[in-house]
Amino acid sequence: MGATEEGNSQPLRSYAEAVDWINGLIPFGIRPGLERIERMLEMLGNPHRKLKFIHVAGTNGKGSSCAFLTSTLLRGGYSVGTFTSPYITKFTNRFQYNGEDIPENTLLGLSNRLYPLVEQITGTELGSPTMFEVSTALAILYYAEVCYPDVVVWETGLGGRMDVTNIVTPIVCLITNIGMDHTDILGDTIEQIASEKAGIIKPGVPVVSCAEQPEAIQVFKQTAAAKSSTLYLLGEEFSYERTGLNGAGQQFLFKGPFRELPIEITLQGEHQCKNAAGAMMVLEILRQYMAFVFEDEDILNGFKGAAWAGRLELVQDHPRVVLDGAHNPEGAETLARSIPEIYRYRHLNLMMGMLSNKHHRAYLEHILPIVDTLIVTEPDFRRKMDAEALAELVQQLREAKAKPTLELIVEPDWREALELLRLRTTQEDLGVVSGTLYLISDVRAALLHQTDSEKGW
Known part of the structure; x- marks a missing residue:
């Protein structure tokens, strides 16, 4: 044909x-x-x-x-x-x-x-x-x-x-x-x-x-x-x-x-x-x-x-890094319930990046209560949400939803953010990368050393 x-x-x-x-x-x-x-x-x-x-x-x-x-x-x-x-x-x-x-x-x-x-x-x-x-x-x-x-x-x-x-x-x-x-x-x-x-x-x-x-x-x-x-x-x-x-x-x-x-x-x-x-x-x-x-x-x-990439996927053991493409309120609720059930850890360090066409307040309301260090970044995609805008939303919710000791870090470059996540995650801790699948795709390729990653919708 x-x-x-x-x-x-x-x-x-x-x-x-x-x-x-x-x-x-x-x-x-x-x-x-x-x-x-x-x-x-x-x-x-x-x-x-x-x-x-x-x-x-x-x-x-x-x-x-x-x-x-x-x-x-x-x-x-x-x-x-x-x-x-x-x-x-x-x-x-x-x-x-x-x-x-x-x-x-x-x-x-x-x-x-x-x-x-x-x-x-x-x-x-x-x-x-x-x-x-x-x-x-x-x-x-x-x-x-x-x-x-x-x-x-x-x-x-x-x-x-x-x-x-x-x-x-x-x-x-x-x-x-x-x-x-x-x-x-x-x-x-x-x-x-x-x-x-x-x-x-x-x-x-x-x-x-x-x-x-x-x-x-x-x-x-x-x-x-x-x-x-x-x-x-x-x-x-x-x-x-x-x-x-x-x-x-x-x-x-x-x-x-x-x-x-x-x-x-x-x-x-x-x-x-x-x-x-x-x-x-x-x-x-x-x-x-x-x-x-x-x-x-x-x-x-x-x-x-059956396997499915980027869904509560443990991609690295030293330190432990889990990828999950939760990008809406229901996904965040599931992630917040699943992580403490599946893993034991001292601190939870979460890196996230989102697209600008979503309503992220409800997402953060679900996820903030379990996070010790939050690194907000930006996916390498044309409709990305500005990391500073995401951080501002976190600040609005901090008093009502976050742990009093929450550390918030803004790093727009996702590669730098990933390096920060890895450096801050000890063997007793757990690192999680969540948000848009455009970010998950890039992070997964970087951690698994995939050279042919294209990512996209």
Whole structure:
């Protein structure tokens, strides 16, 4: 299908040029709506209609849930495409087949197929497709015309209803949870955000949700009823009971409508038990109603083997440094609860950097009570929040939320901030880096000496 051809007639001559071209569409921003992706896929013959998708939405936990699903499906003998964002290390991370990134040459070939279509659409009333729209089309082409997976684990970019990924009709949906994030686009109430996420629910397609707020649950029940979709809700149709916790991971008992199963995972934090339970319910639907066949041993090994970078990830032992991409209030609440439960330490030293489009007061209200030294810095990204502005917000909350002995350090250069964190963290202490995944990506690459890190949304 020409995915590796480069000839002189091709507008993009290298992998780097292809990535630069796609990222060059970022200034067109996040423009909710499906018109441009519909036009692109029509021009390609609607390749998405050949594929089976598991559509995953939610405020937090989408990436981890995709990791659980991918790992267990692979262990069960199925071929799996996994489309996620943002990526931590390299642009190709977002397009995976059986746990491996798309080859650079394949991405180049597919980009050259999309390039003239993007140019054509740009000249119409629709305007230029965005970076995420082109990435989504590229993923569909890759899975439908290059590698042909049995199933595609398909993560939403933002929201659900008007998200570009909503172009597909899945075989099952998973909505992990609902929280206050991207309120400038999705709405500033739980009901509004839940309504956007519920937009992925399709007529007759079963949906699993781990949402717990009554107002979100009400939205999902109403939407599922209107679409004649069966809703499997945490706490009603299925549940989990945490049974064990140690330095290597944790155990829980999954209780579903068809059976119970004890499961072990290595991802840390009680919230990962919830994410894993949601993924397990999805697998049970596939097994019970869609002729997917799984041996229990493969399911158990799949959950145990699932990993997800930048989520309560211990990346260094001397001193101990944990990375966690918590960047909204719900993420901060989970981090503040999980860190003291998992680790023993004398002082907690936290380095954080944020984007300017977020409301960080609630984040800080959750995290400040457990921190001894806070280093505020700036991610290497165009929409970064000024470190001084973040520090000013900390000062406003200091008296009510922080320890009286809190030491606040402002260091805009993230590399200098990381060096400060490492110098101040003794073997009895714990260093944590949190905030936007753009910061996590750079810090992770630096600590693990990864030279090919690209990072981005």
